[in-house]
Amino acid sequence: MTVKSASLLAFVGMLLLTILMTWSFIRTTMAIVDGLLPALAFVKALIYLFASLAVTAFFFVFHRRS
Numbered sequence: 001m002t003v004k005s006a007s008l009l010a011f012v013g014m015l016l017l018t019i020l021m022t023w024s025f026i027r028t029t030m031a032i033v034d035g036l037l038p039a040l041a042f043v044k045a046l047i048y049l050f051a052s053l054a055v056t057a058f059f060f061v062f063h064r065r066s
Contacts, residue, residue, distance in 0.1 A: 004066045011059035014052065021052040 028045040031037040 004063065007059060007063040007066055011056065011063050014056040014059050018049075018052045018056045021049045025049045 025045045025048070028037060028041055032039060032042050
């Protein structure tokens with residue numbers, strides 16, 4: 001496995017995880033609006049989404065440069 005193919009595989013995996021984190025963020029936000037979750041859950045979901053987006057962007061740039 002070359003570095004380019006490994007970075008593509010990592011990028012695709014992180015892209016799928018980012019989609020999942022986005023869906024989770026939307027569900028958490030809607031639950032907070034409905035009053036089912038405390039507002040602190042929003043911060044946790046936002047941190048997870050940001051981390052997922054950051055790593056996905058890193059793998060995208062790494063794949064394009066290698």
